Amino acid sequence: MTREQYILAAQQNNLQRAETPQFYPVGIYGWRKRCLYFFVLLLLVIMIVNLALTIWILKVMNFTVDGMGNLRVTKKGIRLEGVSEFLLPLYVKEIHSQKDSPLILQSDRNVTLNARNHLGQLTGQLTVGSQAVEAQCKRFEVRSSESGKVLFAADEDEITIGSDRLKVTGTEGVVFDHSVETPYIRAEPSQDLRLESPTRSLTMEAPKGVQISAEAGDFKATCRKELHLQSTEGEIFLNANTIRLGNLPQASFSSSPTTATTPRQTVYEICVCPNGKLYLSPAGAASTCQTSSSICLWS
Structure with missing residues (x-):
């Protein structure tokens, strides 16, 4: 084939191709399109449900700009109104109630207050239980609200009672297992003062003397075996109208034989x-x- 014939045949083929163009479809058709529409619709329904639930939760929990429910965030801290429950430990600097309202801490078992140092070590503990109230600390003090005077203090060495008068209202009195040091013991007006040791001895000692006075009644000293009045350097002086x-x-x-006369x-x-x-x-x-x-x- 000559060159002219080849060029002519190629031009005819190009003309035929230009007369019959081929089209290819672009997009998603058939079941793929239906699945896409279904997922879009499902996503829209889920978004609407989530938005409705979110609005419902905000309404039920009473969410506001200041807080939620009974919890309010103020400039002074956090304010709780009504009854509140804490399921985990609570760490706060100060807890106080509203004005003219009591502060109640309630638990089904016990209420425990712990104090720790900067290392996290336990330094003090107060436990209020159904059987007893326990305090574990180096020193326990009870002070007056007006003057701040120590009314009661206890540590490992001693127990101090700072009130002007110690009053015991029990019918059995006070029982001491060991010695008692006090400058003055007095009974209530019109009441008897009784010092008793049922099974052991009763000893009263003082470096400058022991004074026992019954201004409006009798003084009685009774023992089962022996009563000792001892003065090592002085004398025992009994001064009464009748002894x-x-x-x-x-x-x-x-001195003479006994006779009837x-x-x-x-x-x-x-x-x-x-x-x-x-x-x-x-x-x-x-x-x-x-x-x-x-x-x-x-x-």
Whole structure:
């Protein structure tokens, strides 16, 4: 084929191709299009439901610019109104109630307040339970609201009561297991003061003396075995209109044979044994303690 014939044949083919162009479809058709519309519609429904739920939650929880529900955020801190429940630990600097309203902390088991140092170590704890109120700290103090005076303080070494008067209203009185140091013990007006040790001894000591005074009543000292009045450097002075020593043993003494006409003995003298025991001996013209000293042998 000559060159002219080849060019002519190529031009004819190009003319034929230009007369019959081919088109290719562009886009999504068929089931793909229906699935796309379905997912778009489902997404729109989910968005509308989420928006409705969000508005409902905001309405129910009472969300506002200042807070939500009973919780309000103010310049001074957070304000809670009504009853509030905390399921996890609460860390705050200060808790106080509204004016003229009580602050109530309530729990089904107990209420525990902990104090920690900067290292997180427990330094103080107050537990209010159904059985008891427990405080664990180095020193526990109760102060007066007006003057700030310490009314009660307790630590490992001592317990201090700072009130002007300690009043015990129990019918059984006060029980001390060990010694008691106090400058003054007084009963209520028209009431008796009783110091008693049921199973042991009762000892009162003072570097400058012990003073016992009953201005409007009687003073009684009763013991089961022995009552000791001891003065190491001074004297024991009994000053009263009448001094009675009851239940003293009597020694029998007679300088002459007993006759029916002998008058009844009514006068006695007090004698002392070497061990300090007292007894009565019939009085005579002279002392009869020596002749009736046989009673000392049975003491």
